[in-house]
Amino acid sequence: MALDQEEVETVEKKGEKEMSFFDHLEALRWHIIRSLVAIILFGIVIFANKDFVFRQVIYAPRYDDFLTYRVFCYLGDWLCFKPAPFTIITRDLAEKFTMHITVSFVLGIIAAFPYVFWEFWRFIKPGLYPKEQKAARGIVLVCSLLFLSGVLFGYYMIAPFAMTFLAGYELADTLSTPTLGSYVNYLVMFTMPIGLVFEMPIVSFFLTKLGILTPSLLKKVRRYAIIVILIVAGILTPSPDMVSQLILATPLYMLYEASILVSSREMKRKKREAAKEEAELLERERRIESTNRD
Secondary structure (H helix, E strand, O other): OOOOOHHHHHHHHHHHHHHOHHHHHHHHHHHHHHHHHHHHHHHHHHEEEEEHHHHHHHHHHOOOHHHHHHHHHHOOOOOOOOOOOOOOOOOOHHHHHHHHHHHHHHHHHHHHHHHHHHHHHHHHHHOOOOOHHHHHHOOHHHHHHHHHHHHHHHHHHHHHHHHHHHHOOOOOOOOOOOEEEHHHHHHOOOOHHHHOOOOHHHHHHHHOOOOOOHHHHHHHHHHHHHHHHHHHHHHOOOOOOHHHHHHHHHHHHHHHHHHHHHHHHHHHHHHHHHHHOOOOOOHHHHHHHHHHOO
16 A cells, blocks of 8 residues: 555654664765865866966956956946055965965865755755755755855955955055965955855744744844944954945845844744644544544
8 A cells, every 4th residue: 555645754754763873973974075075176176277266266356457346436436446556475485385275175165065055955854844844945045045145245345345445554664565375364254254144044044943033033133233233344344434334234234134034934934834733633633522422
């Protein structure tokens, strides 16, 4: 006799519960290994194209023809700004090589992020109920788009403003000659953390699902959140001008509002499911009482 869908799901759940702690560790180990292999493969491709990567990607914000500078100058003279000239030097004999490896690894992580998150999702998905899996459908795509959007936003919006300010900051007769390591580290700081910050709606979704967060709480602390967002924008953008800080603070606030919407939607879904389960329970009890009377 064929099993119906609910029975199949029950059998699968029982099979998953029979996995021991060490079985889970073994599964996690292979997910991590495959993720590292993907990062290394992307890193190798990037490592092999060092001239293109450094000239067209890493050093691009230093040049006048960078997309951000051209767009802002096109919008108006009062928005137009250009990068301050500076020379990148190396003080350590192996700095060029180590920074080449570092850049390849970081860009490998960014390029492989969708696959890495997919591996992470494959690990935690069997532990979720079918309804939870259905509610989280498309989460790999959404998380990947949010992360990559954050990285691109940091690269095209935060990095040009911050580097222009830092490189152009004058202090007596001090020349601006940053090391390659300093330049790369700042560029990573202006991009990777922004990508993680852009995952705010996803974090809100899972915290709401766990019952830790509610939309009413997010609305209640909105005014404090705005202050925190401005502080974060001030930290992530070394430039003291309001333009660069508002450029970062605006999407962060929009992400906060999106988090409220995501949390509200998930809360409504949980209430609908709870009401449906309660109605099914009452109907089941009514049928049992009816059967007993008969």
